[in-house]
Amino acid sequence: MNHPDFRVGKRIFATLWKGNGVVMVRPDQQSLLVKSNPQTFSPVKGGWGRKGATTVHLEAADENSVRRALSMAWQGKARKSPDDT
Numbered sequence: 001m002n003h004p005d006f007r008v009g010k011r012i013f014a015t016l017w018k019g020n021g022v023v024m025v026r027p028d029q030q031s032l033l034v035k036s037n038p039q040t041f042s043p044v045k046g047g048w049g050r051k052g053a054t055t056v057h058l059e060a061a062d063e064n065s066v067r068r069a070l071s072m073a074w075q076g077k078a079r080k081s082p083d084d085t
Helices: 027-036 063-078
Strands: 005-008 011-017 020-024 041-043 053-056
Touching: 005 063, 011 063, 020 063, 027 041, 027 053, 027 063, 053 063
Parallel strands: none
Antiparallel strands: 005 011, 011 020, 020 053, 041 053
């Protein structure tokens, strides 16, 4: 798709796109991220966002918040990954 993505096996857990990041977390995790730091995190518009895809506004982000979000996303995909390797 012409942008970097980060995977566990074949499952994408994060991408970089148009100067922002996107993490693939559960909807409940997305809600926590957005509530804790709305300047950094927002749901992706449309259906992907309703399923947990979350924009990371990198210019507003601090390292700890991004690490936390990436860890959530990685762990969620790693649990599903064994059949994808």
